[in-house]
Amino acid sequence: MIEVKDIHKSFGEAHILKGITTTFEKGKTNLVIGQSGSGKTVFLKCLLGLFSPEVGDIVYDDKVYANLSGDEQRDLRQEMGMVFQGSALFDSLTVAGNVQFPLEMFTKQSKSEMQDRVDTVLKRVNLIDAHHKFPSEISGGMQKRVAIARAIVMNPKYLFCDEPNSGLDPKTAILIDNLIKEITEEYHIVTIINTHDMNSVMQIGEKILFLKNGLKEWEGTKHEIFKTDNEAVTGFVYSSDLFKKVRQMYIEERN
């Protein structure tokens, strides 16, 4: 479980996060949604320890991040997996090299043990054929999947995904969403996903946190988001006609 207690983050004059408090549970897909520029990436990077919030605490299963020493923080980070908005694969390494990288860095496994593990996770994301390709030689969707493979190869306790399916076709996007959900349930990890994709919200939104102007505007489940009267949320989620109709039908069906 990750507890976030009233975190604030500014860059110079710009106050980006203005006091966010929430909790994220194990074995559930937690979604953070909000408009572009609402601070989702900054929020996630605070959780990862890449940014340190000026005010507030982040607690990982009873460990308060700010109270840990530098080495303890690095140890804790080894239990985290992150899929960056732009994948952030190492260009100089092949697909297999990228996935193997954390194993080489932090485990004492033999070559063959590592290769087995790499094959297992690459199969998991359906990429076993791309083994020897370089990141520049594969498509954006494949890069995202490699990034997911790299994030889960160490069996993390915490998985963070920054817009894992932006820029992908709807079919691949749903595949990736389902993949993340399966992994979350299978390994019983805390998963937090940044997205502005409403399909993802409806598909895997077990807990949804809606950020607006650096504040928590609303939180709830995908079922609750249909019923909410919060105008900011409805205005954001049902900005497309299709979703407006879907919501109408959902409410009528309920009644």
Added chain:
Amino acid sequence: MLFLPEEVNFCFMNYLAQIGSYFLMLREVFKKPTKWRIMKTLILKEIDELVYSSLGIIIFISFFIGAVVTIQTALNLNNPLIPKNLIAFATRQSVILEFAPTFVSIIMAGKVGSYITSSIGTMRVTEQIDALEVMGVNALNYLVFPKIIAMLFYPFAIAIAMYVGIFGGWLAGVFGGFLTNADFVTGLTLDFIPFHIAYAFIKTLLFAIVIATVPAFHGFYMKGGALEVGKASTTAFVWTSVVIIILNYILTQLLLG
């Protein structure tokens, strides 16, 4: 700082802050080392990339600089009372003391430095450095330490530069008809001070560390996108050259003055 106008004062403090964070970076580079098994391959790769692949240009430049220095000296020493062997003496002194260590290092600040800034800067821009940090890797150690170690081999390249430079001078001097082979050899061994070689290599070693770390600093802490990577490379080159020139002055004063 009271007597300085506010803007100058701000600039000055800004430079001080930069210099401070440069030294903080250096300290961080040596913390939480990467596994030796991985570091070893990284170092070998960087030796190849930074030193070995620069040998061609270093040899090319040194050869012609040596030749030109000899010709220039010969053309300017036309007083018959001055012995011809001074041409070789002047070539030796200028190549060993300045052209090989300093001039070549400035060229390397451009070649190696821009490679370092742009490769590290691209990793920053594409969040690869964040990815390293998130995994719990000390990104500074992983990226900069192998470059520092690889650049410790740079003095070997400069030794080659000295040799080739003098060889170029010999070729241009003897075959250009400016002096005889015997004169050249006499001049080459005239008043030879072994400490000059030590001085040249002490300089080179320090320049090597500057070439590895100043561009790395500019790449690692850059902000922005692809355009800024280009700008950072240029800034890094300017600063590396400035530091080399100033360091050259200080070291010369300290060691020879």
